[in-house]
Amino acid sequence: MKLAIYPGSFDPVTNGHLDLVERGAKLFDRLVVAVLRNLDKEPLFSLDERVEMLREATSGKTNVEVDVFDGLLVEYVRRRKANVILRGIRAISDYEYELQMAMMNRKLEPTIETVFMMPAEPYSYLSAHLVREIARLGGPLDGLIPSAVEQRLRAKFS
Numbered sequence: 001m002k003l004a005i006y007p008g009s010f011d012p013v014t015n016g017h018l019d020l021v022e023r024g025a026k027l028f029d030r031l032v033v034a035v036l037r038n039l040d041k042e043p044l045f046s047l048d049e050r051v052e053m054l055r056e057a058t059s060g061k062t063n064v065e066v067d068v069f070d071g072l073l074v075e076y077v078r079r080r081k082a083n084v085i086l087r088g089i090r091a092i093s094d095y096e097y098e099l100q101m102a103m104m105n106r107k108l109e110p111t112i113e114t115v116f117m118m119p120a121e122p123y124s125y126l127s128a129h130l131v132r133e134i135a136r137l138g139g140p141l142d143g144l145i146p147s148a149v150e151q152r153l154r155a156k157f158s
């Protein structure tokens with residue numbers, strides 16, 4: 001069985017993330033969306049909120065699970081007995097950071113492969129960071145995030 005781990009901050013989950021979940025769930029037998037517990041910077045949404053939004057958004061997918069991790073990603077991947085890390089690449093600007101992480105993870109655990117997938121074009125410029133900023137400034141977010149996430153964002157900034 002091919003199990004892949006899709007790690008990230010998901011603060012909050014966007015339609016770009018969900019596009020990748022959709023693609024990953026088709027490619028692998030099982031996909032675990034792994035939410036990083038401790039972010040370097042203070043997240044807008046708590047861990048529980050980030051997990052809840054992801055669970056709501058992926059509830060229709062039987063081979064997708066949402067979990068939490070802390071510490072080194074490769075250790076979590078090993079613990080879950082997976083051997084694939086799934087990451088999304090939007091533009092060339094993502095590449096350098098993603099390459100660095102993938103190579104470092106390979107150095108830490110050579111048996112784990114990182115697989116990159118591109119989201120659908122409308123999400124190629126979408127990021128959780130921009131979503132937070134637009135929400136803070138009261139701008140429209142149509143088509144970029146699930147409506148339940150938008151409601152929570154609007155509540156945060158109301």
Ligand code: PNS
Nearest residue numbers: 007008009010036071072073101104105
């Ligand atoms: O959504 P993000 O913020 O781009 O996700 C980054 C994430 C969570 C994948 C990365 O920060 C990570 O793997 N953190 C766990 C700690 C770790 O293993 N660091 C070494 C990576 S080479």
